[in-house]
Amino acid sequence: MKVDNHQNFPSPLVGEGEDGGNRKVKSPPPLSSPIKGEDSRFVLLAKDRETRARVGQIHTAHGTIHTPAFMPVGTQATVKTLAPRDLEEIGAEIILSNAYHLYIRPGIDIIKRAGGLHRFMGWAKPILTDSGGYQVFSLARLRKITDEGVTFNSHFDGREIFLTPEEVMKAQSDLGSDIAMIFDECPPHDATYTQVNEAVHRTIDWAKRAKRVSENQRQLIFGIIQGGKFIDLRKISLEETVGIGFDGYALGGVSVGEPKPEMELVVREIVPIMPIEKPRYLMGVGTPLDLFWAIESGVDLFDCVNPTRYARNGTAFTRTGKVVVRNADYSEDLAPVDEHCNCDTCRNFSRSYLRHLLNSEEILGHRLLTYHNVYFFISLVKEIRNSIREGRFAQFKEEYLSQYDESQR
């Protein structure tokens, strides 16, 4: 396992980014048919001088993802209320969907017959599918976990389902996602050391089986590091999973209800020792402030339901903190949701109008607020990315945090 420290990192290659640089540092592989096994599927372009923050590109069969990147969550093959053209306009380069949910409904077969998930949902850019390990262990009524697989009752219609790591990989291959996640056992945050230890070793065994059956040359496969709050188990999980060899690595079993300092400690301890030359994905995190310390630890990919979920509850993320647009305070406020924001919602509509829509239970209210929130997260990560490339991440972070108040207003 390689260790990420500042000394052995190649010189930052500032100047080559999504906005076009003067220097051609490394030609990306042809996007239409990336070749599995080529290291150039992930290219590091720049690194912050003081922290582990880094900028790179992941090349997939459906295009390039500039990292750090935020993935809007489209669990049911839709980012709630947004059409693919909205997501393109917002600047999303990759979205996340979920093999477990699609397996339950509408079923993998119909999506395969439609030509894969991209065609089925009308989204031509990269998709990462989560394996559903987390959902099986949190949503479904579990019947039995064995080394072979998991028997559970669907949370949707109660039918009994038996899933194996091999079957989950096949489902994701049929979906045709650009990045597939191995099937993992995700124990609850209050699980004992013994329980977590067992889950770690089962996940390692399942990862080996997933690797053996992964044949889709157009799909990257990411391993998942488990181990809960136990740093020694996290390290075992990391070492063993890296030994199997994947295209990228995710930190799973975080943001599952544990106290935030506990999560932050795991990220700060483990992310820096994840392989430097592979994408690192922090699953299910987080808030705008989480993005800063996680990127600082060396994370490249994020997903979180916060932008969409908060929008449905009538709350907007803004440059100065969260704003509960639904509150009576905003009934006569004709200012945009976020005066620093350049999204379609903020350019055209007021807080007062949005509050009116939300209070009248008009669908457009959810849609406009979701549009803004997703735009907010994507734009924030893009600003962070640019600040790293331009060597002013620390300054950007300080300015940002001095304005941002995470407490609910």
Ligand SMILES: [Zn+2]
């Ligand atoms: Zn906006």
